[in-house]
Amino acid sequence: MVPFLERINEILFAAVLIVSFSLLSYIILQNWRSDIVRALSVLLAGVIIAYSGDLLLARAQRPATIEFLGRAQWLGIVLVPAGYIHFANALLAFGNANAIAQRWRRSVYFAYLSSFIIFLLVVLGTNLVIHTGIPSGPIAQFQAGPLFWVYVIFFIIAMGTALLAILMVRRAALTPSQRRRLGYLGATFAAPGIGVFPFLLVASPSMLPVSVILMLQALASLIVIAMITVMTYSVAFQGVLIPERLIKQDFVRWWLYGPFVGIATILFIQAVPVMAQMLGLPAETLITFGVMVMTVLMPIFVTQVKPYLDALIYRQDHAEIDYLRNLPRSVFTRADLRTLLENSLVAICTPLQVKTGFVIAPGEDGFSIKAIWGSRREVRRLVSEHPIGDLIPRLEAMPYDASASLDSGSFLVVGSFCLLPLRSPDGMFLGAIGLEATTDQLRRNGGTSPEMRRMVTGLAHQIELALTTAQMQRQIFDALRGLAPEMQSLQRLSSRLEQTTPLTLATLDEDVVLHPEFSQLVKEALTQFWGGPKLAESPLIGLRSVRRVLAEQGGSPTQALQTVLRQAIANLRPDDQIDPSAQEWLLYNLLEGRFLRRQTVRDVAHRLAMSESDFYRKQRAAIEEVARQILLMEEHEYENSTGRR
Known part of the structure; x- marks a missing residue:
């Protein structure tokens, strides 16, 4: 015993x-x-x-x-x-x-x-x-x-x-x-x-x-x-x-991958001598096979058990969490779009005996070539001789032809390429398919046959559907990114209210980052950055980070707020090794030019090669990034003042 x-x-x-x-x-x-x-x-x-x-x-x-x-x-x-x-x-x-x-x-x-x-x-x-x-x-x-x-x-x-x-x-x-x-x-x-x-x-x-x-x-x-x-x-x-559900989820995941797997392994190792004696095999052999089995089976078991534990954690939000968990599998990503476009080009060009094809589609930086099949040199030559920015108005002006047949005059001939406009079901311009062939070559290669027309029309409509879906997803994601500061503020407010005491309850109203229009306050402060009348009256003066630098700025709240805003923009500056054409540099250069250098909208838009309408869309995203940086700065100040996370 x-x-x-x-x-x-x-x-x-x-x-x-x-x-x-x-x-x-x-x-x-x-x-x-x-x-x-x-x-x-x-x-x-x-x-x-x-x-x-x-x-x-x-x-x-x-x-x-x-x-x-x-x-x-x-x-x-x-x-x-x-x-x-x-x-x-x-x-x-x-x-x-x-x-x-x-x-x-x-x-x-x-x-x-x-x-x-x-x-x-x-x-x-x-x-x-x-x-x-x-x-x-x-x-x-x-x-x-x-x-x-x-x-x-x-x-x-x-x-x-x-x-x-x-x-x-x-x-x-x-x-x-x-x-x-x-x-x-x-x-x-x-x-x-x-x-x-x-x-x-x-x-x-x-x-x-x-x-x-x-x-x-x-x-x-x-x-x-x-x-x-x-x-x-x-x-x-x-x-x-952070929300209670996230803490519960992290804790359960940690317990499964840490203590549970560790205890199971210890139990197995302790059971090996008994099993070796019963089976008449060396303990080392059993340990080798056991480690192999445990390494494979334990992650599978944890993966199978975790959804049921999540169901207990998210009892009220189970439907939403299940949908979000499966969302990555159903999202049509940029990689998926590129693969579909490339495969569609192969399916169109091969039977038509076309050596080179490409697809023009919109992106965050305007219209550009999203997929190429065949000679990239020929595509680069076409774009250098006929910039995409010049081709887009001509393609948009072409009459909408839902059938997209190859002999109906729906192609725009540019150099050695024929360009077929792509449109959504309501006629909105989405981009174009480019084929290195003349209409006569397409006709000689069977492009006017009923079967070929149906194939090309069907694939073109699939590309249009893919571009429409990708555009809708981008708008949804942009909307979610725009809501991020508000969602973070609500989560922070909920957590602070949950942990409040009578002494801390009175200070909640003073926390500016919990204001539902915090991003709008940041935009107004940036607009008035160089001493506008509203800057001295901005509620952002009450930020902890502003109060911290107040003494360094000679007691001037306006200068202190300018310092914090300048620091938030500086925090967004990408690493020098990042491609200068990347989105991060675009947002930083927009903020620096518009607010720190006081350049006009037209000058900044021209320098960044974008239209004014695109500039305002990018400016909203950039201001939201500044708001996020200020939130991070405020969290850091909150941690230093209270010793909390």
């Missing part, structure tokens, strides 16, 4: 280690700037160190090794009470009980100093805190020294402090969601303490059978796994201004 329980405890020790390390990695990556997260990281690190010592002690044989490991794991044991006091202080600061938090701040430093002194007394081999008791056997432990009870009092005070802070912050929370999460935190905060406290120094093994002690250790490990998971989940929301 005892050997079986020892094996179970080893597995559970490894499980606690995997879960703790995974949760520590998750919470650090999620929101390291939060003081609450840093305190929780100390608690999880204490659990990791303590359980690492337990796992190694279970296999240690030499008394010297047992002595060293038993003393070294006290680094984790002494970190936990200091982490609890740190956690309590961070919670109070988060709940805006700043007066109490400031008074307790010194106690955090004192707690870490005390922990360091206790650990120093342990590792130096003194008997003041612990001394060697039972150096071997299934339960290798030490005995309590005279100062051990000082540590016990320190531990109890630390846990009581953390519980008191949780209750105080929960009482101040205004929203049901925040109170519920703090309730979870209050129910599970003791997990690190349960995991690391040296209970065997208080209760002698002679009081209980070894098998009972091992069963209690196993039960404690299971409790620690469940409680630290819920505790970390509760802390993951604190100070994070």
